[in-house]
Amino acid sequence: MIAIGIDIGGTSIKGAFVTDKGEILHRFSLKVSKDSPFEVEIKKLSDLINKEIKDNHLEGKIKGIGIGNPGIMDMDEGLIIESPNLPSWNNHNLKKEIEKHVGIPVKLNNDANVAALGEAKFGSGHKYKDLIMITLGTGVGGGVIINGKLFDGHLHQGAELGHMIIKMNGRECGCGRKGCFEAYASATALIKDTKAMMKRHPESLLTVIEKELNGVDARNAFMAAKRGDKYGKKLVNNYISYLGEGLLNYCNIFRPEAIILSGGVANEGEYLISRVKKYLAKHHYGMKGSPEVDIVISSLGYDSGKIGAACLVLFE
Amino acid sequence: MIAIGIDIGGTSIKGAFVTDKGEILHRFSLKVSKDSPFEVEIKKLSDLINKEIKDNHLEGKIKGIGIGNPGIMDMDEGLIIESPNLPSWNNHNLKKEIEKHVGIPVKLNNDANVAALGEAKFGSGHKYKDLIMITLGTGVGGGVIINGKLFDGHLHQGAELGHMIIKMNGRECGCGRKGCFEAYASATALIKDTKAMMKRHPESLLTVIEKELNGVDARNAFMAAKRGDKYGKKLVNNYISYLGEGLLNYCNIFRPEAIILSGGVANEGEYLISRVKKYLAKHHYGMKGSPEVDIVISSLGYDSGKIGAACLVLFE
Numbered sequence: 001m002i003a004i005g006i007d008i009g010g011t012s013i014k015g016a017f018v019t020d021k022g023e024i025l026h027r028f029s030l031k032v033s034k035d036s037p038f039e040v041e042i043k044k045l046s047d048l049i050n051k052e053i054k055d056n057h058l059e060g061k062i063k064g065i066g067i068g069n070p071g072i073m074d075m076d077e078g079l080i081i082e083s084p085n086l087p088s089w090n091n092h093n094l095k096k097e098i099e100k101h102v103g104i105p106v107k108l109n110n111d112a113n114v115a116a117l118g119e120a121k122f123g124s125g126h127k128y129k130d131l132i133m134i135t136l137g138t139g140v141g142g143g144v145i146i147n148g149k150l151f152d153g154h155l156h157q158g159a160e161l162g163h164m165i166i167k168m169n170g171r172e173c174g175c176g177r178k179g180c181f182e183a184y185a186s187a188t189a190l191i192k193d194t195k196a197m198m199k200r201h202p203e204s205l206l207t208v209i210e211k212e213l214n215g216v217d218a219r220n221a222f223m224a225a226k227r228g229d230k231y232g233k234k235l236v237n238n239y240i241s242y243l244g245e246g247l248l249n250y251c252n253i254f255r256p257e258a259i260i261l262s263g264g265v266a267n268e269g270e271y272l273i274s275r276v277k278k279y280l281a282k283h284h285y286g287m288k289g290s291p292e293v294d295i296v297i298s299s300l301g302y303d304s305g306k307i308g309a310a311c312l313v314l315f316e
Numbered sequence: 317m318i319a320i321g322i323d324i325g326g327t328s329i330k331g332a333f334v335t336d337k338g339e340i341l342h343r344f345s346l347k348v349s350k351d352s353p354f355e356v357e358i359k360k361l362s363d364l365i366n367k368e369i370k371d372n373h374l375e376g377k378i379k380g381i382g383i384g385n386p387g388i389m390d391m392d393e394g395l396i397i398e399s400p401n402l403p404s405w406n407n408h409n410l411k412k413e414i415e416k417h418v419g420i421p422v423k424l425n426n427d428a429n430v431a432a433l434g435e436a437k438f439g440s441g442h443k444y445k446d447l448i449m450i451t452l453g454t455g456v457g458g459g460v461i462i463n464g465k466l467f468d469g470h471l472h473q474g475a476e477l478g479h480m481i482i483k484m485n486g487r488e489c490g491c492g493r494k495g496c497f498e499a500y501a502s503a504t505a506l507i508k509d510t511k512a513m514m515k516r517h518p519e520s521l522l523t524v525i526e527k528e529l530n531g532v533d534a535r536n537a538f539m540a541a542k543r544g545d546k547y548g549k550k551l552v553n554n555y556i557s558y559l560g561e562g563l564l565n566y567c568n569i570f571r572p573e574a575i576i577l578s579g580g581v582a583n584e585g586e587y588l589i590s591r592v593k594k595y596l597a598k599h600h601y602g603m604k605g606s607p608e609v610d611i612v613i614s615s616l617g618y619d620s621g622k623i624g625a626a627c628l629v630l631f632e
Contacts, residue, residue, distance in 0.1 A: 072605050082605060130470045151462060153571030154446045155607050160568040163603055165561050167484045175603045177564065245481050248493065252476040253569065255469030287479055287491045289388050289398060291471050 002058060004049065004104075005118075005310030006067040007111070010034070010085030013045055016303070017056060018310035022122030024303060028052050034085065038092040046101030053102075064105045065098060066312030068114030068305045075108050075156040107312040109152065111305060113159060115298075116143020117150045118308025119260050121315065124299040128257040132250055133298065134161060136218075136243070137263035139174070140182040144254065149315075162186070166245050181249075184242035187218035187264040193238065194221045197231050205229035218264045222271065236275070239265075244279035251286035251293050262298035269297055318374060320365065320381040320420075321434075321626030323427065326350070326401030329361055332619070333372060334626035338438030340619060344368050350401065354408040362417030369418075380421040381414060382628030384430030384621045391424050391472040423628040425468065427621060429475060431614075432459020433466045434624025435576050437631065440615040444573040448566055449614065450477060452534075452559070453579035455490070456498040460570065465631075478502070482561050497565075500558035503534035503580040509554065510537045513547050521545035534580045538587065552591070555581075560595035567602035567609050578614035585613055 001020040006013060013032050017025040030048055032041055053059055072082040078095020095106040109117075116133035119125045125133070129148050135141035142161025144151040152159050162182035163175050170179030171189070183189055194216050198206045205224045210216055213223075221239065224232025247259055266272065276295050280286075285293050300307055317336040322329060329348050333341040346364055348357055369375055388398040394411020411422040425433075432449035435441045441449070445464050451457035458477025460467040468475050478498035479491050486495030487505070499505055510532050514522045521540045526532055529539075537555065540548025563575055582588065592611050596602075601609050616623055 146462065146467065154573045155571070157607055158569060158571030160571075160603060163568040164480070164565040166481055168482050168486075168558075168561055170484075177599065177603075242484075245484050249480040252479040253474060255471070255474030255476075257470045283493065287476060287493075291473055 001063055001314060002061055003063050003310040003313035004065040005306040005308065005312075006045075006065060007114075007305030007309060008032075008067065008069045008086075014302075014306055015049065015052070016306040016310070017052075017058065017062075018307055018314070020314045022307055024307065026052065026056055027306070032086065034088060036088070038089045039097075041086075041089075042092075042094070042097045043101065046098055049098075049102050062104050064107060064313035064316075065102065066114070066309035066314075067094065067098075067106060067108045068111040068309040069094065069108060070111045073108060073110070073156075075110075078106065078108050105313075107316065109150070109156065109309075109312055110159075112141030113143045113150055113152050113156075114308035114312065115141075115262065115304040116145060116260070116308065117311045117315075118300055118304040118306075119262070119298050120145040120148070121311050122300065122307055123260070123304060124296045125258060125260050128294070130254070131256045131258045131260060132161065132254055133260040133262060134247070134250075135263040136185060136261060136265035137187050139188070140180075140186045140246075141263070146254075150312075161250065164246065164249060166242070166249065181242075181246040185239070185246055185265075189242075190218050190221060190235070190239055190265065191216055193235055197221075197235055201231045204231035206231055206235075219267075222268050226271070240272075240275045240279055244276060244283070247276065247280060247293075247295075248283055248286045251280070251290065255286075255290070256293060258294035258296055260296050260298050262304070266297050273297060317379055317630060318377055319379050319626040319629035321622035321624065321628075322361075322381060322383045323430075323621030323625060324348075324383065324385045324402075326386075330618075330622055331365065331368070332622040332626070333368075333374065333378075334623055334630070336630045338623055340623065342368065342372055343622070348402065350404060352404070354405045355413075357402075357405075358408075358410070358413045359417065362414055365414075365418050378420050380423060380629035380632075381418065382430070382625035382630075383410065383414075383422060383424045384427040384625040385410065385424060386427045389424060389426070389472075391426075394422065394424050421629075423632065425466070425472065425625075425628055426475075428457030429459045429466055429468050429472075430624035430628065431457075431578065431620040432461060432576070432624065433627045433631075434616055434620040434622075435578070435614050436461040436464070437627050438616065438623055439576070439620060440612045441574060441576050444610070446570070447572045447574045447576060448477065448570055449576040449578060450563070450566075451579040452501060452577060452581035453503050455504070456496075456502045456562075457579070462570075466628075477566065480562065480565060482558070482565065497558075497562040501555070501562055501581075505558075506534050506537060506551070506555055506581065507532055509551055513537075513551055517547045520547040522547055535583075538584050542587070556588075556591045556595055560592060560599070563592065563596060563609075563611075564599055564602045567596070567606065571602075571606070572609060574610035574612055576612050576614050578620070582613050589613060
């Protein structure tokens with residue numbers, strides 16, 4: 001069985017033919033312009049899909065097209081309500097337009113949910129039935145897999161795992177609430193904290209590393225900590241406690257077998273994982289007597305979105 | 317179809333014959349002593365169950381026995397690991413002992429989960445498929461229903477909804493963490509806050525109401541607020557904000573169709589509900605553009621535990 005998985009980003013659309021064994025047969029991609037009308041972009045995307053099906057001799061062999069898209073959608077209808085990166089797509093029906101041009105059924109879901117599904121089926125989550133994935137990037141995204149299936153709540157509007165308050169009346173979050181997990185554990189938050197620390201302690205190694213990296217991103221604090229800088233260590237320790245408290249909440253709420261970490265900060269790999277595990281163990285994985293929760297790094301990388309989108313169709 | 321539902325409390329065990337329409341055919345109960353050995357208590361309970369089956373002419377007609385029990389258990393095995401109210405039951409197999417004496421299959425789950433299942437099937441949650449129930453009592457308990465089924469996580473150890481931190485490094489919680497929802501939104505927390513307010517403002521109506529009620533419980537603050545006392549109002553407003561932030565978190569995480577409130581504080585009924593709804597509406601039910609979540613009070617009262625326990629068997 002073969003499905004097409006489509007991952008819609010802010011500057012490009014990436015697609016792949018994916019088998020029910022999770023193999024990618026062929027990849028394709030398309031630049032997307034946010035100034036171009038929805039209809040023009042969808043016509044270009046549909047034409048490309050039709051061409052790729054033909055070129056790869058897959059006519060009549062595609063079960064469906066799964067799409068992972070950021071933003072707020074009516075997923076059953078296929079309607080885009082609010083697209084943060086491509087505002088000209090707002091209030092357009094992505095599902096119906098592609099079905100009209102390509103003639104293959106389309107399923108739509110949130111990009112974070114879809115990535116979690118991909119990791120659960122064919123990535124570092126393949127041996128677990130119950131897991132959550134937390135993406136530590138510009139924001140904090142999340143996906144929940146229960147008994148091997150994507151859980152996304154009423155009208156697919158749940159699993160907004162970054163928007164759980166961990167510090168009431170705390171930092172302002174883009175969502176309008178104060179003290180969200182995202183406002184403490186995203187790469188964006190770590191960068192803000194790093195810059196504030198550099199301002200207070202310009203003598204720290206963080207200043208040297210800023211020059212080496214030609215700027216500040218989520219890596220600076222970890223690099224400084226690894227080189228023994230006390231301000232870098234403090235930043236990392238604070239970050240681990242924010243991340244740890246959020247994960248402990250999710251241990252108590254979902255009690256998953258595993259939590260997969262992905263996104264920019266997860267590139268810290270074993271250095272991050274070992275510290276998070278230590279924090280969770282010290283706090284009894286959420287509550288005394290509670291079973292251990294595995295913490296792992298995502299393994300599909302940039303393919304998780306395409307593979308996961310295809311899974312919407314392959315495992316419906 | 318008929319099942320027996322058993323609700324194990326700290327001082328008594330309550331049971332009922334429940335039909336698959338949620339009707340209670342007959343109730344029975346038994347006092348339990350925490351000083352008496354497990355074997356003696358279970359023999360008494362089993363004898364009572366056998367007698368009730370015979371007296372009600374239900375031999376061969378009982379599909380199974382469902383039990384809701386507080387504390388930490390290996391639910392599949394039927395083993396009680398830690399029983400907060402009946403410590404002599406620790407490390408005993410409740411399921412196997414009753415099956416041995418009565419000869420009917422037994423299923424075990426947490427009391428909060430079971431109550432949520434009862435409300436979902438036959439109480440104020442019957443028209444929803446996705447809901448959560450939050451019990452505002454001595455602690456804050458919770459149960460999660462997804463697509464009409466009880467969700468309780470890996471090894472049935474999830475859905476500990478009271479133990480989500482809403483204020484990092486905040487109030488100490490019985491679970492060992494700091495800042496749990498339970499430490500702010502339980503009846504116990506409200507009583508503590510009421511006593512602290514009375515100490516700071518002995519001139520408030522709270523002092524008068526203490527004499528009327530012969531003590532302080534979760535009602536005092538609400539009574540004072542209703543009579544216009546500014547300190548009572550402040551207590552209630554603070555309580556609504558704690559409860560509201562926790563519920564907003566669960567809106568974002570689960571996006572249920574409804575949240576059912578139960579337990580002592582839920583006795584405030586419409587006065588509580590109207591204020592909680594206002595708080596949620598003001599904060600867009602968790603996030604701008606998110607669908608509304610119904611807030612309702614549990615309707616089965618003290619029967620939710622027995623009916624829910626029977627549902628473990630009726631809807632397995």
